[in-house]
Amino acid sequence: HAYWQMLKDGVDAISEVPAGRWQVNQFFDERPMTPGKMNTRWGGFLDRVDLFDPAFFRISPREAANMDPQQRLLLEVAWEALEDAAQTRDALAGTPVGVFIGISHSEYGALQIAAPERIDAYWSTGNALSIAANRISYLFDFRGPSLAVDTACSSSLVAIHLACQSLRRGESTVALAGGANLILTPTITINFSMAGGTSPDGRCKPFDAQANGMVRGEGAGIVVLKPLDQALLDNDPIHAVILGSAINQDGSTNGIVAPSRVAQEEVLRSAYHDAGVEPADVHYVETHGTGTYLGDPIEAAALGNVVGQNRPEAKTFVI
Numbered sequence: 001h002a003y004w005q006m007l008k009d010g011v012d013a014i015s016e017v018p019a020g021r022w023q024v025n026q027f028f029d030e031r032p033m034t035p036g037k038m039n040t041r042w043g044g045f046l047d048r049v050d051l052f053d054p055a056f057f058r059i060s061p062r063e064a065a066n067m068d069p070q071q072r073l074l075l076e077v078a079w080e081a082l083e084d085a086a087q088t089r090d091a092l093a094g095t096p097v098g099v100f101i102g103i104s105h106s107e108y109g110a111l112q113i114a115a116p117e118r119i120d121a122y123w124s125t126g127n128a129l130s131i132a133a134n135r136i137s138y139l140f141d142f143r144g145p146s147l148a149v150d151t152a153c154s155s156s157l158v159a160i161h162l163a164c165q166s167l168r169r170g171e172s173t174v175a176l177a178g179g180a181n182l183i184l185t186p187t188i189t190i191n192f193s194m195a196g197g198t199s200p201d202g203r204c205k206p207f208d209a210q211a212n213g214m215v216r217g218e219g220a221g222i223v224v225l226k227p228l229d230q231a232l233l234d235n236d237p238i239h240a241v242i243l244g245s246a247i248n249q250d251g252s253t254n255g256i257v258a259p260s261r262v263a264q265e266e267v268l269r270s271a272y273h274d275a276g277v278e279p280a281d282v283h284y285v286e287t288h289g290t291g292t293y294l295g296d297p298i299e300a301a302a303l304g305n306v307v308g309q310n311r312p313e314a315k316t317f318v319i
Contacts, residue, residue, distance in 0.1 A: 042202025044217030098144035098172030102155030102179030178222030206289030244275025264302035
């Protein structure tokens with residue numbers, strides 16, 4: 001609710017790297033692509049990611065100390081999502097509830113490797129990406145599929161796609177889908193800076209002539225999914241309906257991180273076909289919008305070629 005209110009109020013939540021993460025001056029250099037340095041001091045950071053109530057989740061303090069904070073965040077938001085969905089733990093325990101979590105890295109595990117004498121029996125379960133999903137299934141006694149999904153930027157969306165597929169096949173009766181991302185070390189930001197992908201002024205300006213890169217951010221989110229007919233029968237609170245989805249891959253392009261306009265057009269058409277929606281009827285699109293010279297033109301062209309096709313001039317769409 002606080003996040004939604006922040007969006008409504010137009011709050012700028014970007015800040016400099018908090019002192020508790022790393023010493024930003026040690027790794028900052030305004031000159032782009034300086035080895036070992038990042039050209040940005042900015043990001044969207046969560047407060048108090050070190051805090052956790054292990055007893056509430058029946059976890060010992062020693063085990064909790066070895067757990068990636070991303071796992072802790074996911075437990076917290078999974079609990080809150082089920083409460084918001086009016087789903088009780090007792091009713092779902094032992095049933096085929098699926099858990100699909102988008103997660104791409106464990107920087108916390110890398111920090112612990114730097115002090116091998118502190119690694120104990122909880123290190124592997126505390127930092128394995130698979131356990132980010134499995135721990136939720138374990139806590140609630142869910143018996144459906146439980147897996148981590150890493151498709152980089154699209155991880156959480158692909159997790160939702162797989163959750164919907166599982167529900168449609170009858171493999172899961174309910175599904176939790178979402179993801180988490182925390183920025184605990186400078187490593188990945190340095191990597192993105194070396195590739196020219198980070199905005200030095202901390203402002204992402206997608207589809208703008210002044211676009212100069214993305215701004216990394218943190219967060220965790222989970223949605224509870226159920227077939228619509230069943231949700232209506234159960235009188236569940238319903239926030240939105242997913243009509244359809246699709247996934248694909250760019251295939252061979254001029255570089256492994258370079259997107260393909262053709263592939264993006266194909267996945268858009270597949271998604272609208274699966275949803276039974278005419279692209280010309282779409283009036284709002286939430287884009288990837290990296291604010292980069294490489295990604296923005298390709299994404300804009302793909303959207304224009306698909307969503308703009310056969311569209312009356314007076315019928316615009318918003319991105």
